[in-house]
Amino acid sequence: MKYKDGSLPQLPTLDIKRIDSQKIDDIKLYVDFINIGDNDIRISRTRAQNAVHASFKNLTRVVGDIDSSENFAILTHRPEHVSHLHYHDHFELTYVSDGSMLLITENNTYVLEEGDCILVPPNTAHALAPIENEGHYPLEIDFLIKNEFLEAIKSLNIYEEITPLHDSTECLLIEEPSFAHQLDRIITTYSACSYHVNFSVLGAILSAFHSYNIIMNQHQTIPALQTRINTIIEHNLTDVTIPHIASELGYSIGYLSRKVKKEIGTTVGKMIIDARLDAAQDYLSRTSYSIERIAELIGYDSVSYLYKIFYERFHQTPAQYRSLFAIDHEAATLLEENH
Numbered sequence: 001m002k003y004k005d006g007s008l009p010q011l012p013t014l015d016i017k018r019i020d021s022q023k024i025d026d027i028k029l030y031v032d033f034i035n036i037g038d039n040d041i042r043i044s045r046t047r048a049q050n051a052v053h054a055s056f057k058n059l060t061r062v063v064g065d066i067d068s069s070e071n072f073a074i075l076t077h078r079p080e081h082v083s084h085l086h087y088h089d090h091f092e093l094t095y096v097s098d099g100s101m102l103l104i105t106e107n108n109t110y111v112l113e114e115g116d117c118i119l120v121p122p123n124t125a126h127a128l129a130p131i132e133n134e135g136h137y138p139l140e141i142d143f144l145i146k147n148e149f150l151e152a153i154k155s156l157n158i159y160e161e162i163t164p165l166h167d168s169t170e171c172l173l174i175e176e177p178s179f180a181h182q183l184d185r186i187i188t189t190y191s192a193c194s195y196h197v198n199f200s201v202l203g204a205i206l207s208a209f210h211s212y213n214i215i216m217n218q219h220q221t222i223p224a225l226q227t228r229i230n231t232i233i234e235h236n237l238t239d240v241t242i243p244h245i246a247s248e249l250g251y252s253i254g255y256l257s258r259k260v261k262k263e264i265g266t267t268v269g270k271m272i273i274d275a276r277l278d279a280a281q282d283y284l285s286r287t288s289y290s291i292e293r294i295a296e297l298i299g300y301d302s303v304s305y306l307y308k309i310f311y312e313r314f315h316q317t318p319a320q321y322r323s324l325f326a327i328d329h330e331a332a333t334l335l336e337e338n339h
Contacts, residue, residue, distance in 0.1 A: 010191050011074055011075060011076045011141065011187065011190070011191055011195070012063045012064065012065040012066050012073070012074070012075045012076070012195060013063070013075065013076045013077070014059075014062070014063050014075055014076070014077040042082075042324065042325055042326035043082065043084075043085055043104055043127045043129075043285070043324055043325050043326065044085065044325065044326040045104075045106050045107075045285050045286060045325065046286065047085075048085060048106040048125040050085070051084075051085040051086050051087050051125035052084050052085070052086040052087075053086070053087060053088075053089070054086045054087070054088055055088065055089050055090075056068065056071070056073075056088065056089055056090045056144055056146055059073075059075070059088075059144060060073055060144070063075050065195055066195055067195070067196060070149070070196065070197050071090075071145075071146035071148040071149035071152070072143075072144065072145055072146070072149045072197050072205075073143075073144045073195070074141060074142065074143050074144070074186070074187060074190050074195070075141075075142050075144070076097075076139060076140070076141050076142075077139075077140050077142060078137050078138065078139045078140070079101070079128055079130045079137065079138070079140070080130060080132075080137050081130070082127060082128070082129045082130075082324055083127050083128040083129075084127065085125050085126070085127045086125065086126065086127070087122070087123050087124055087125045087126070088120070088122055088123075088124075088144075089122055089123070089146075090122055090144050090145055090146045090147070091119065091120070091121060091122060091143075091144075091145040091146075091147075092119075092120040092142055092143070092144060092145075093117055093118070093119050093120075093142070093143035093145065093183075094112070094117060094118050094120065094128075094140050094141075094142050094143075095116075095117040095140065095141045095142075095143070095180070095183050096112045096113065096114055096115065096116050096117070096138055096139070096140055096141075097114070097139045097140065097141050098114055098138055098139040099114060099130070099131065099133060099136060099137060099138030099139060100112060100113050100114065100131040100133070100138055100315055101128060101129060101130045101131055101138045101140065102128070102129040102131065102314065102316075102324075103118055103120070103126055103127075103128055103129075103171065104126060104127045104128075104129060104285075104324070105124060105125065105126045105170065105171060106125055107170070108170065108171070108278075109281050109285075109314070110171060110173050111313060111314060111315070112138075112173075114138075115175075115177065115180050116173065116174070116175050116180075117173075117174050117179065117180065117183065118171050118172065118173045118174065119171060119172040119174065120171050121169055121170075121171070122147075123169065124169050124170070124171065126171065128140075129324055131315045131316065141183075141187060143183070143186075153202075153205075153206070153209075174215060176211070176215055178211055179208070179211045179212065179215060182204070182207055182208035182211045183208060185204045185207065185208075186201065186204040186205055186208055189201045189203075189204045190204075223263045223264055225259060225260065225263050225264065226263070226264050226271075228249065229245060229249075229260070229268065229271055230271070230275065232244075232245050232248050232249075233245070233271065233272055233275045234275065237275060237276060237279060237297075237298055237299060238296075238297065238298065238299040239299060240272060240299065242256070242257075242268045242269065242272075245268060256268060273309060274313075276298040276299060276300070277298075277309065277310060277313055277314075279297070279298045280294055280295075280298050280306065280310060280318065281310075281314065281321060283297065283298075284318055284321050284322040284325070285321075285322070285324075285325040285327075286325075286327070287327070288327055291303060291306070291307075291318045291319065294306070294318070306318065
């Protein structure tokens, strides 16, 4: 978030270069520690079990200005490099205040634009990849929330129903402007209260929980039509077409298009593209296939077209995206033998 004058809120900041200059021994426990100037960090999706543990205790310790006993904290970070694969012992709600970045898990890659936020459950291995724009890097605001904090709120009996933040090991991307406004309110109040949770901050948090409940109720129901179409696409990724999907479902093309727009809020063509790009990013991160071969596997004759739509979604070329990952050649060989 930014104030009207363009300034950013004052929050505890994770500044890797500053911390490195202080020679704090425990910083090596933190996931984002690197030798300054060393950009050779690669993400291995097949070795998620080796992810680094970035605990609430260590995070708050290296940042400073935070009372870790409150089990809740907000900090800012402007990453300039790919992070190591890591996990937390707390919920992490990452809010992109400025710029764009990728959040990568074992199975998915989420594109976070300015104003987006994503909820990362405890023990979920993930890595962050900032998207540079003419020398400018994104600013993330991280909400660190321990289970003890949630239990303390429930014990107050002032908010009868708090939807569990997330009972999945996968992340939840939230692109609702109304929720972002709620986060802005928490940030402003937390900053004004010298980074402590008092009644003002608690009120802002409870209001955000209310918005979160509404969002979760919307996410809990996936239209049956969406599931059916995704299944058809997955089983026929290379040569799937809109007429083929319509035929499988027993609909005319026009009726299918209207039904998808009404029930899912998108188009059949976009659903096909999204599925193919999901497959493309997975191949790029797990195999040694050439980009030409990947284009062929997902149903595109034109490599240039794949480059175009891949860049539109991930803000990187396929080659740039692949450079983020360390390929496990043994696992890659097994995967490639199935194609």
